[in-house]
Amino acid sequence: MKSIKTIGMLAGAMAFGFSLMGPVSPAQAASGGTTFHLVNQATGKCLQMNWEGEKITQAKCKNTKKQWWGHVGGQLYSEYNRAAWCMAHSGREKPLYTRSCSRAQNWSWTSLHNNAKTSIVSPQCSYLKVVSGAVKCGKRTGVGSQPGRKKMTWIVKY
Numbered sequence: 001m002k003s004i005k006t007i008g009m010l011a012g013a014m015a016f017g018f019s020l021m022g023p024v025s026p027a028q029a030a031s032g033g034t035t036f037h038l039v040n041q042a043t044g045k046c047l048q049m050n051w052e053g054e055k056i057t058q059a060k061c062k063n064t065k066k067q068w069w070g071h072v073g074g075q076l077y078s079e080y081n082r083a084a085w086c087m088a089h090s091g092r093e094k095p096l097y098t099r100s101c102s103r104a105q106n107w108s109w110t111s112l113h114n115n116a117k118t119s120i121v122s123p124q125c126s127y128l129k130v131v132s133g134a135v136k137c138g139k140r141t142g143v144g145s146q147p148g149r150k151k152m153t154w155i156v157k158y
Contacts, residue, residue, distance in 0.1 A: 034070055034071075035068040035069060035070040035079045035158075036068065036069055036070070036112065036114075036156050036157060036158050037061055037067055037068065037069070037156075037157040037158075038069055038076075038120070038154045038155075038156065038157075039061060039154065039155040039156075039157055040058060040130045040150075040151070040153070040154060040155075041117060041150040041151075041153040041154065041155055042130060042150035042151045042153070043058060043130055043133075044061075045058035045059055045060060045061065045130075046058060046059060046060070046061040046062075046067040047067065047069065047135065047154070048064075048066050048067045049066050049078040049080055049085065049087075049098040050066065050098070051098070052081070052085050052098050052099065052100070053097060053098070053099065054097065054098065055095045055096065055097055055134075055135070056087060056095070056096040056097060056098060056135050057134075057135060058130060058133075058135055061157070065078070065079045065080040066078065066080045068080075069087075070082070071112065072101075073106065074106030074107055074108060075087070075101055075104055075105075075106060075107070076107055076120075077101060078098055084100065084101060085098045085099065085100065085101065086098070086099060086100070086101040086104035087104060087107065088103060088104040088105055089105060089122060089124065089125045089137040091124075091125055091137075092125045092126060092137065092138045092139070093136055093137075093138035093139070094125075094136060094137070094138075095134060095135065095136055096128070096135050096136065096137055105122050105123075105124055105125075106122065106123070107120050107121065107122050107128070108120070108121050108122075108123075109121070109154075111156070112156050113156065114156060114157065114158045115155060115156065115157070116155070116156045117153050117154070117155055118153070118154055118155075118156065119152055119153060119154070120154055122137055125137035125138060126138050126139055126140070127139070127140055127141070127152045128152065128154065129141055129151045129152035130151050130152075131151065140152065
């Protein structure tokens with residue numbers, strides 16, 4: 001009987017520990033999911049995958065799986081083919097593509113809360129940004145309140 005209690009307490013402690021590793025934010029819970037739009041602050045358009053191996057573009061925001069993104073660890077995946085196709089780059093100042101998540105890079109951001117304004121950065125290529133209408137990864141386009149800063153700022157929308 002004592003061992004059953006011990007196992008139950010251990011299972012409860014492990015479940016609590018796992019919940020601390022990846023809690024769902026109130027915004028995510030309220031929206032009923034963990035996928036989100038990434039809206040460029042300068043253009044007001046959503047980041048959109050098109051097909052595996054094709055360029056990631058931006059388009060008018062719609063309720064299409066091609067524009068819904070999620071994250072697993074540091075990878076950003078397309079809801080279109082959930083967690084199988086992720087955001088990837090080919091180097092600095094080059095377009096982004098959707099690739100198999102096993103071949104995609106990690107990204108970091110400051111917040112994925114609803115309406116958060118965040119930069120998205122890869123250690124290999126730098127900032128996710130929009131330049132002349134194209135989605136690229138590369139050097140900063142501005143700092144602080146400079147107009148170019150909005151090109152590399154993304155608004156998270158649930």
